[in-house]
Amino acid sequence: MAEATHETVHRHEPPKSFIRKYIFSLDHKVIGIQYILLALSAVLVGMTMSVLMRMNLSWPGTHWPIMGTLFPTGAPGGVMTPEFYLSLVTMHGTIMVFFVLTTAPQGGFGNYILPIQIGADDMAFPFLNMMSFWVTFVGFLVLLAAIFASGGATVGSIGGWTQYAPLSALGEIAGPGQGMGVTLWVISIAIFCVGSLLGALNFITTLLNMRTRGMSLMRMPLTCWAWFTTAVLALLSFPVLLAAGILLLLDRLAGTSFFIPGSEYVSGILSGSDPRLPYHAGGSPLLWQHLFWFFGHPEVYIAILPGMGATSHILSTFARKPIFGYRAMVFAIFAIGMLGFFVWGHHMFISGMSPYSAVAFSILTLSIGVPSAIKTFNWIGTLWGAKIRFTTPMLFAIGFVSVFVAGGITGLVLGQTSLDFFFHDTYFVTAHFHLVMGVASIFGMFAATYFWFPKMFGRMMNEALGKFHFWVTFLGVYAIFIPFHAMGMVGMPRRYANFSEYEFLKNTHGLVLFVSIAAIITVAVQSVFYFNLIWSVFKGKKVGDNPWEATTLEWTTATPPPHDNFAGVAPVVYRGPYEFSVPGAPKDFVMQTEPEGIEVPAGLGETSGNGGDGHKH
Amino acid sequence: MGRLLGIAIWIITLGSVWMFVSKRWWFPEAISEHGPSVDRQFMLTIIVCGIAFAAAQIGLGWMVWKYRETASQDRATYSHGNNRLEIIWTIVTAVVFISLAVMGQRVWAALHLHAAPAGSYQIEVVAQQFSWNFHYPGKDNVFGRTDPKLIDDSSLNYLGLDDTDPNAKDDSVVSTLAIPVNRPVELVLRSKDVTHSFWVPQLRFKQDLVPGMAIHVHFTATKVGKYELACAELCGMNHYKMKSYMLVLPEDEFRDLAALPQNQFQARRDELLNKYQLPRY
Numbered sequence: 001m002a003e004a005t006h007e008t009v010h011r012h013e014p015p016k017s018f019i020r021k022y023i024f025s026l027d028h029k030v031i032g033i034q035y036i037l038l039a040l041s042a043v044l045v046g047m048t049m050s051v052l053m054r055m056n057l058s059w060p061g062t063h064w065p066i067m068g069t070l071f072p073t074g075a076p077g078g079v080m081t082p083e084f085y086l087s088l089v090t091m092h093g094t095i096m097v098f099f100v101l102t103t104a105p106q107g108g109f110g111n112y113i114l115p116i117q118i119g120a121d122d123m124a125f126p127f128l129n130m131m132s133f134w135v136t137f138v139g140f141l142v143l144l145a146a147i148f149a150s151g152g153a154t155v156g157s158i159g160g161w162t163q164y165a166p167l168s169a170l171g172e173i174a175g176p177g178q179g180m181g182v183t184l185w186v187i188s189i190a191i192f193c194v195g196s197l198l199g200a201l202n203f204i205t206t207l208l209n210m211r212t213r214g215m216s217l218m219r220m221p222l223t224c225w226a227w228f229t230t231a232v233l234a235l236l237s238f239p240v241l242l243a244a245g246i247l248l249l250l251d252r253l254a255g256t257s258f259f260i261p262g263s264e265y266v267s268g269i270l271s272g273s274d275p276r277l278p279y280h281a282g283g284s285p286l287l288w289q290h291l292f293w294f295f296g297h298p299e300v301y302i303a304i305l306p307g308m309g310a311t312s313h314i315l316s317t318f319a320r321k322p323i324f325g326y327r328a329m330v331f332a333i334f335a336i337g338m339l340g341f342f343v344w345g346h347h348m349f350i351s352g353m354s355p356y357s358a359v360a361f362s363i364l365t366l367s368i369g370v371p372s373a374i375k376t377f378n379w380i381g382t383l384w385g386a387k388i389r390f391t392t393p394m395l396f397a398i399g400f401v402s403v404f405v406a407g408g409i410t411g412l413v414l415g416q417t418s419l420d421f422f423f424h425d426t427y428f429v430t431a432h433f434h435l436v437m438g439v440a441s442i443f444g445m446f447a448a449t450y451f452w453f454p455k456m457f458g459r460m461m462n463e464a465l466g467k468f469h470f471w472v473t474f475l476g477v478y479a480i481f482i483p484f485h486a487m488g489m490v491g492m493p494r495r496y497a498n499f500s501e502y503e504f505l506k507n508t509h510g511l512v513l514f515v516s517i518a519a520i521i522t523v524a525v526q527s528v529f530y531f532n533l534i535w536s537v538f539k540g541k542k543v544g545d546n547p548w549e550a551t552t553l554e555w556t557t558a559t560p561p562p563h564d565n566f567a568g569v570a571p572v573v574y575r576g577p578y579e580f581s582v583p584g585a586p587k588d589f590v591m592q593t594e595p596e597g598i599e600v601p602a603g604l605g606e607t608s609g610n611g612g613d614g615h616k617h
Numbered sequence: 618m619g620r621l622l623g624i625a626i627w628i629i630t631l632g633s634v635w636m637f638v639s640k641r642w643w644f645p646e647a648i649s650e651h652g653p654s655v656d657r658q659f660m661l662t663i664i665v666c667g668i669a670f671a672a673a674q675i676g677l678g679w680m681v682w683k684y685r686e687t688a689s690q691d692r693a694t695y696s697h698g699n700n701r702l703e704i705i706w707t708i709v710t711a712v713v714f715i716s717l718a719v720m721g722q723r724v725w726a727a728l729h730l731h732a733a734p735a736g737s738y739q740i741e742v743v744a745q746q747f748s749w750n751f752h753y754p755g756k757d758n759v760f761g762r763t764d765p766k767l768i769d770d771s772s773l774n775y776l777g778l779d780d781t782d783p784n785a786k787d788d789s790v791v792s793t794l795a796i797p798v799n800r801p802v803e804l805v806l807r808s809k810d811v812t813h814s815f816w817v818p819q820l821r822f823k824q825d826l827v828p829g830m831a832i833h834v835h836f837t838a839t840k841v842g843k844y845e846l847a848c849a850e851l852c853g854m855n856h857y858k859m860k861s862y863m864l865v866l867p868e869d870e871f872r873d874l875a876a877l878p879q880n881q882f883q884a885r886r887d888e889l890l891n892k893y894q895l896p897r898y
Contacts, residue, residue, distance in 0.1 A: 083854035160851050167811040175853040261829025263765035266810040285827050325698035352827045355729035359722050366718035373710040383680035385694030390618035405673045409666045416721025421823050425849040482633050486642035491818035493849050496857035503895050581692035
């Protein structure tokens with residue numbers, strides 16, 4: 001691979017005004033923090049909604065005075081209506097998937113750390129970078145506007161974050177919140193697509209073109225590989241969502257019939273006979289599902305890959321050991337990314353699509369478990385023979401492996417067509433994706449936050465608070481999501497506002513209650529994290545450039561890094577990213593910039609020939 | 618901290634495995650011909666999952682216990698990995714996963730890659746917000762013509778049955794599904810408005826009903842009784858109570874019901890709903 005020659009030219013002068021420094025900044029470090037702040041705000045809204053959902057399910061019919069005051073139509077007398085509940089489900093999913101899991105891991109930490117880890121002074125297109133954040137931010141504002149679209153009867157649309165047509169395409173006649181609530185949702189997501197695409201272009205170009213001298217592709221930290229692959233997935237999948245959104249808007253506003261078939265009879269009205277339901281013919285509801293999931297499946301890998309990269313990186317650092325099987329890890333990231341495009345139909349086994357396609361999708365789906373398993377084995381292999389330092393980032397990285405396994409393993413169940421007869425649209429699915437995507441991703445972000453906070457702010461986060469945060473969260477998420485599997489075993493359907501109508505669900509109340517209590521506690525303890533963040537920015541213990549004794553380029557530069565990351569002197573890289581515990585080296589870590597002179601003794605480090613240390617094997 | 622973490626991971630593993638092994642929350646009894654095969658495939662899969670889950674978590678816990686940093690240790694073991702091990706565990710994983718995948722197609726193929734057997738009793742199912750309509754062809758075993766323009770919910774013509782069609786005269790449309798036991802049944806699934814999904818847990822069967830499509834499915838129920846039918850695809854505000862029942866009737870009882878004229882069908886259906894009880898949960 002050609003190594004980029006890097007010129008240390010200031011491509012943009014350091015900003016002077018407050019607005020140029022902190023608001024409309026071109027600096028990838030500021031933009032990264034802006035994305036993280038956006039995610040931190042969005043997740044508060046998402047968590048609040050999930051607590052409200054739990055309260056409704058656990059204590060149905062209870063009068064909550066504050067709900068009655070805030071939402072007199074949505075919760076008359078303080079009792080939530082079913083449509084209000086469904087709008088919470090919709091917004092919770094939308095906010096969490098898009099504005100938390102697709103912002104912080106990639107746009108947040110990726111933006112901040114990637115350029116520094118490859119020795120660049122900024123992203124390839126700083127202006128596009130700034131635009132990508134602000135476009136995403138506007139998308140969030142539009143989504144928040146959707147909350148008010150139905151005047152308080154709901155907090156937006158009721159069709160789930162998946163917005164299946166025709167429910168999403170028919171307009172208000174299909175249900176409360178399906179008018180302006182859906183329109184604003186689609187516009188918000190379309191804007192988000194644009195923001196994501198701008199970001200993806202930047203990541204790919206930067207990584208390919210702006211690596212410093214000596215930083216070959218196979219000497220890059222695994223975080224960079226993860227961000228790169230994620231950007232490729234985003235570049236290829238978000239346009240499809242954008243197209244789908246445009247078609248949906250046309251169906252809703254321009255009388256087209258991409259997703260709406262003929263002879264629709266809704267709420268007593270036949271399509272074409274009344275202005276509330278215009279004439280439609282020839283459309284396919286399945287088309288929406290294909291377009292949505294062609295995006296939607298790569299999207300879940302977009303959400304998790306950065307966390308995998310961070311976990312590999314942090315596990316190696318605090319195990320004081322090279323990552324086990326660097327080459328295999330890179331291969332696995334590629335395989336996951338590529339196979340991720342071939343499996344979307346596993347969301348649609350039961351949909352009415354061809355059962356032959358279902359068989360193909362099913363077999364491909366179980367294949368994607370193989371690279372995921374490789375990564376898991378290699379994470380555990382990294383810990384074998386290690387000398388583990390149990391810092392807070394390390395705890396969350398280990399926690400990532402645990403919850404990823406717990407959530408991922410049930411993919412073997414859900415990926416089989418014959419088992420999907422029972423499990424589709426039950427809480428078993430909800431258990432799976434919350435653990436493997438939601439929780440694992442969040443653990444990756446927590447690990448990343450505690451790890452890179454000192455580099456960003458020159459101070460440590462408080463270790464005692466961090467460990468407390470870890471323990472309650474780790475136990476809490478298991479207490480919430482393991483019981484969801486049991487609910488699925490009984491056949492409990494998703495997106496039910498309450499379970500009182502069915503005899504076969506009557507024995508689940510204990511489980512539902514247990515989960516809600518665990519959820520309330522787990523959500524509450526996140527306040528410790530927020531407090532720690534804010535307090536530590538001002539009062540955290542001050543540190544130098546490399547408090548963790550890590551090896552990659554961000555730890556060679558000042559804390560916090562200067563505007564152009566390396567004070568005008570581009571680093572030169574001589575070895576791989578995970579040279580810990582090298583026998584004969586003076587310390588138990590050798591930085592990537594350490595010149596020749598520390599050789600790996602003959603006979604060691606040759607086991608995988610993976611060039612992890614950059615030497616010719 | 619390493620020991621505490623190891624123990625915590627093991628306790629979580631134990632609890633999770635117990636939740637399944639105890640069968641305290643489990644499938645309701647299977648009442649279809651293909652049901653036991655689904656359950657067997659599930660048992661095989663969950664055992665493989667359980668072993669993989671436990672092995673990974675126990676391994677993780679063991680690593681964090683054993684390799685916690687101690688004063689005596691100078692360095693960790695310097696190793697970049699082990700290619701042979703990578704290849705072995707990749708192949709083993711691939712073989713296990715692909716085998717499960719292939720086995721997991723069998724019941725699906727039996728139900729979906731073959732048409733309904735000859736002699737299946739056909740019932741049309743039309744879903745709407747928020748109720749179920751089951752269209753029985755009556756004594757002549759021919760479905761009467763339906764026309765969307767004739768649909769009128771307020772006058773209870775939910776399907777738009779055309780009463781000028783002689784075949785429609787003996788058809789019945791009611792909100793309960795009644796099928797014969799031990800005889801293949803073919804359902805033709807349709808929807809008037811949005812996507813719904815037909816879900817009877819005991820049947821081990823689920824299928825979406827999509828507007829604009831007529832989806833043919835078939836199965837055979839093997840146990841007489843009354844079972845709840847739930848909608849399993851978000852269809853609007855009352856999705857949580859889009860409920861009905863499936864009655865599985867002895868052959869003669871079903872034959873008599875199916876032959877009843879329109880004006881007696883509903884009442885007999887009510888009697889049968891009262892006669893049979895839901896399973897005990």
